[in-house]
Amino acid sequence: MSSSMNIITGEVQRFQSSVKQLRSDIKDAGVNWHDEKFQKLSKMVTQIANNSKNVVVAADRFTSDVKKFESVASQN
Numbered sequence: 001m002s003s004s005m006n007i008i009t010g011e012v013q014r015f016q017s018s019v020k021q022l023r024s025d026i027k028d029a030g031v032n033w034h035d036e037k038f039q040k041l042s043k044m045v046t047q048i049a050n051n052s053k054n055v056v057v058a059a060d061r062f063t064s065d066v067k068k069f070e071s072v073a074s075q076n
Helices: 002-027 036-075
Strands: none
Touching: 002 036
16 A cells, blocks of 8 residues: 555645646746736636645645554554
8 A cells, every 4th residue: 555655645746746737837937917808817727726736735644544544453
């Protein structure tokens, strides 16, 4: 099960890195963010960033719970 956890952890880290890169690329685009269309895009990117944080937190909790389960299971 540890290899599965490593895969999940790695995928979550790649996901988090992708979201950070997206945020950075958009910030560096030099667009007029006061324009209505770009304000909508900015809000969408913010939502993606918030949702990605929730995914990362959930994955951390999941991996922690699996480690606890494995620890208890190995005692029996």
